[in-house]
Amino acid sequence: MGRWYIDKGPESDVVISSRVRLARNFRKYPFPSKLDKEQGGRVLEEVKDAVFNSNSTLAGDVTFIDIKALNPIEKQSLVEKHLISPELAENGRESGLLISRDEKISIMINEEDHLRIQCMFSGMQISDAWKLCNNIDLLLESKIDFAFSRQYGYLTCCPTNIGTGIRASVMLHLPGLVMTGYIKGILEACGKLGVAVRGIYGENSYASGNMFQISNQVTLGQKEDEIVTGVTNIASQIIEQERMLRAELHRQNPYRFEDKIYRSFAVFSSARIISYEESLKLISDVRLGLDMGIIKGISIETLNEIMLLIQPASLQKTAGSVLGPDERDIKRAEIIRNKLKVN
Amino acid sequence: MGRWYIDKGPESDVVISSRVRLARNFRKYPFPSKLDKEQGGRVLEEVKDAVFNSNSTLAGDVTFIDIKALNPIEKQSLVEKHLISPELAENGRESGLLISRDEKISIMINEEDHLRIQCMFSGMQISDAWKLCNNIDLLLESKIDFAFSRQYGYLTCCPTNIGTGIRASVMLHLPGLVMTGYIKGILEACGKLGVAVRGIYGENSYASGNMFQISNQVTLGQKEDEIVTGVTNIASQIIEQERMLRAELHRQNPYRFEDKIYRSFAVFSSARIISYEESLKLISDVRLGLDMGIIKGISIETLNEIMLLIQPASLQKTAGSVLGPDERDIKRAEIIRNKLKVN
Numbered sequence: 001m002g003r004w005y006i007d008k009g010p011e012s013d014v015v016i017s018s019r020v021r022l023a024r025n026f027r028k029y030p031f032p033s034k035l036d037k038e039q040g041g042r043v044l045e046e047v048k049d050a051v052f053n054s055n056s057t058l059a060g061d062v063t064f065i066d067i068k069a070l071n072p073i074e075k076q077s078l079v080e081k082h083l084i085s086p087e088l089a090e091n092g093r094e095s096g097l098l099i100s101r102d103e104k105i106s107i108m109i110n111e112e113d114h115l116r117i118q119c120m121f122s123g124m125q126i127s128d129a130w131k132l133c134n135n136i137d138l139l140l141e142s143k144i145d146f147a148f149s150r151q152y153g154y155l156t157c158c159p160t161n162i163g164t165g166i167r168a169s170v171m172l173h174l175p176g177l178v179m180t181g182y183i184k185g186i187l188e189a190c191g192k193l194g195v196a197v198r199g200i201y202g203e204n205s206y207a208s209g210n211m212f213q214i215s216n217q218v219t220l221g222q223k224e225d226e227i228v229t230g231v232t233n234i235a236s237q238i239i240e241q242e243r244m245l246r247a248e249l250h251r252q253n254p255y256r257f258e259d260k261i262y263r264s265f266a267v268f269s270s271a272r273i274i275s276y277e278e279s280l281k282l283i284s285d286v287r288l289g290l291d292m293g294i295i296k297g298i299s300i301e302t303l304n305e306i307m308l309l310i311q312p313a314s315l316q317k318t319a320g321s322v323l324g325p326d327e328r329d330i331k332r333a334e335i336i337r338n339k340l341k342v343n
Numbered sequence: 344m345g346r347w348y349i350d351k352g353p354e355s356d357v358v359i360s361s362r363v364r365l366a367r368n369f370r371k372y373p374f375p376s377k378l379d380k381e382q383g384g385r386v387l388e389e390v391k392d393a394v395f396n397s398n399s400t401l402a403g404d405v406t407f408i409d410i411k412a413l414n415p416i417e418k419q420s421l422v423e424k425h426l427i428s429p430e431l432a433e434n435g436r437e438s439g440l441l442i443s444r445d446e447k448i449s450i451m452i453n454e455e456d457h458l459r460i461q462c463m464f465s466g467m468q469i470s471d472a473w474k475l476c477n478n479i480d481l482l483l484e485s486k487i488d489f490a491f492s493r494q495y496g497y498l499t500c501c502p503t504n505i506g507t508g509i510r511a512s513v514m515l516h517l518p519g520l521v522m523t524g525y526i527k528g529i530l531e532a533c534g535k536l537g538v539a540v541r542g543i544y545g546e547n548s549y550a551s552g553n554m555f556q557i558s559n560q561v562t563l564g565q566k567e568d569e570i571v572t573g574v575t576n577i578a579s580q581i582i583e584q585e586r587m588l589r590a591e592l593h594r595q596n597p598y599r600f601e602d603k604i605y606r607s608f609a610v611f612s613s614a615r616i617i618s619y620e621e622s623l624k625l626i627s628d629v630r631l632g633l634d635m636g637i638i639k640g641i642s643i644e645t646l647n648e649i650m651l652l653i654q655p656a657s658l659q660k661t662a663g664s665v666l667g668p669d670e671r672d673i674k675r676a677e678i679i680r681n682k683l684k685v686n
Contacts, residue, residue: 270606
C-alpha cells in the first residue's frame with residue numbers, strides 16, 4: 001500500500017508514530033467558526049490554489065478531498081487514520097482535506113483553524129515530521145498572508161495553540177509501564193514537565209491497547225526546535241524506562257510473561273468474532289511479543305496494517321457496506337486471520 | 344500405548360467411558376477394615392493364587408502391584424486413571440492391585456471390600472464391560488467362596504453395595520446441557536430414577552470439564568442385566584438431549600459458538616503455563632469442537648491421551664520427579680503442545 005503507517009520506523013519496539021502539526025490562519029478572514037459559507041469556500045479555494053499552483057512536489061503529491069461529499073463511514077475512516085480530526089468530520093462547514101499519496105501529509109482546511117498542516121511518520125521520526133511540516137508551512141506562507149502578531153506569533157482560534165501553533169507528538173506503546181503500574185508516576189511527571197499524555201484518539205480518549213500519545217502543552221515562548229527537542233527528550237526517557245521494565249518483567253517470570261503473549265497471539269489469530277477493544281488489548285501483547293522476539297513469523301508491518309484495517313469505519317469501508325456490531329466483530333476476526341494467513 | 348482410554352469408543356461424541364465394578368468378599372474373612380495384617384496378606388495371596396493358577400487368559404494378562412510398595416506419585420497416578428480408588432491408595436492395609444496390560448481390567452484387593460473387580464471401556468460399552476466383569480467374577484467364584492446370602496445376595500462392607508454388588512457407570516461429556524442450564528433438570532430427574540450423578544473423580548467431586556458420571560444407586564432387588572440396561576437407557580436419553588442441544592446452540596449463533604471453541608483450542612495449544620482445572624475447561628471446548636467437526640487435524644484419541652497425561656501425578660510420573668505447582672503447570676503446557684505437535 002505504501003502508506004506511512006505500514007512502515008516499520010526507528011525505535012518501533014516502543015514508538016508507534018510521530019506526528020507534528022501546525023495551526024495557521026488567514027489574516028484576512030475570521031476564524032472558521034465565524035466564517036460564512038461564501039468565505040469558507042474562498043479559504044478552500046485559496047489554499048488549493050496555493051498548493052496546486054506551486055512549483056513544489058507537493059502539488060503533484062496531494063489530492064483534495066471535499067469533506068461534505070463523504071459519507072459517514074468514509075469520514076470516520078479518515079478519523080481512524082488520524083488524517084482528519086473528529087471536529088473536521090462533523091463541523092458541517094466548507095471544509096476540506098489535502099492528503100498525500102503515502103498519507104504522511106494531511107492538511108485540514110477550516111477545522112478549528114483555517115489550516116492544520118500535519119505530518120505523520122512511523123516510529124521515532126519527530127524531527128523529520130517537523131522538517132516536512134516546516135517546508136509545507138514555508139511554501140504556503142509564500143502565497144498566503146497568515147495571521148501573525150509580532151508580540152504573540154501565529155494567531156490561532158484557541159489560545160492554547162497561539163505562538164508557534166505547533167503540536168509535536170509521539171504515540172508510544174507502554175505495556176511494561178502499565179503492567180508494573182509505573183505509568184501513574186510517568187503521567188504525573190509529564191504533567192509537571194509541560195507534556196500532555198492522551199489515549200489513542202486524542203483528548204479525553206482512553207489509552208486503549210496500552211498506547212499513549214505524548215505531546216507538548218506549551219506553544220508560546222519557545223522555538224519550534226526547542227519544543228520538538230523537549231518532546232523527543234521526554235519520549236526518550238520513557239522509551240528507556242519501558243524497555244528496562246519489559247526486560248525485568250520477562251526476567252522475573254519468563255513463563256508467565258511468555259504465556260500471556262502466546263495466549264493473546266493464539267486468541268488473536270483464532271477468534272471468529274472479536275470487538276475492537278479486545279483486539280487492541282491483544283495487539284498490545286502481540287506487539288510486545290514481536291518486539292521481544294518471543295513471537296516470530298509475522299512482521300510489525302503486518303500488525304500495523306491490521307491495527308488500521310480493523311477499526312470500525314475502515315472495516316466497513318473494506319467490506320463495502322454498513323455493518324451491524326456483530327457483523328463488524330465477525331468481519332474484524334476474518335480480516336485478522338486473513339492478514340495473519342491462518343484459517 | 345494400547346491402553347483402553349486412548350481408543351475412540353462408540354458414541355464417543357458424548358460418552359467418554361463405561362465402567363462396571365463388582366464388590367465381592369471372602370466368606371471366611373472379616374471385611375478389610377477388620378482384617379489384621381496376617382489375614383490381609385492371606386486374602387492377597389488367595390486372590391493371586393485364584394488368578395495366576397487358573398487356565399484363563401487373565402492369568403497371562405494381569406500383573407500384580409503391591410500398593411504399599413508404591414510412592415505417593417505412583418499411587419496418585421493410578422487414582423487419576425481410575426484404576427484404584429483414593430481409599431485403596433491411602434488405607435495402609437495389605438492391599439494390592441491386579442491390572443491388565445490394556446488397563447481395561449483392574450482388580451483391587453482389600454479396598455472397602457476384599458475384591459473390587461472393575462472393567463473399563465472407551466465410549467458406550469457398558470454391556471461389554473459388564474460381560475467381562477461377569478466372566479472374571481465366574482472365574483474367581485470357581486476358586487473362592489464368596490460371602491453370599493440367599494436372602495440378600497452378595498454381602499458387602501457398605502450396605503449400599505449389597506445384593507449384586509454391581510456399580511455400572513458411564514462418564515458423559517455434557518457441555519450442551521451445562522451451557523443451556525438444562526443440566527439442573529437432568530440431575531434432578533436422575534435422582535428420581537435411582538441414578539447417581541457425580542463429577543469426574545467419584546462421590547462429592549466437582550464436575551470439572553463438563554464431565555459427569557452417572558451410575559446406578561440400587562444394587563439390591565434387581566438383576567445385574569436390568570441394572571446395566573437401566574443405566575444404559577437413562578444414558579441414551581441424556582446423550583440424545585445433549586446432541587440436540589449442541590446442534591441447537593450452534594444453529595442459534597454459529598459464530599459465537601465456533602468462536603468459543605476456536606479460542607479455547609488456540610489457548611490450549613499455545614499456553615506456556617496452565618493449571619489442571621483450566622485445562623479441563625479448555626479440553627471440554629476442544630472435545631466439543633472435534634465432535635462437531637469444527638476443529639480438525641487432531642484426533643479424539645490424542646485428546647484422550649492428553650487428558651490422562653496432564654493430571655498432576657501422571658505429569659510428575661512422566662517428568663520423573665516431584666514438581667512444584669508452577670513447574671507442573673509449565674510441564675502440563677509442554678506436554679499439551681508436544682502431543683498437539685505445536686511449538
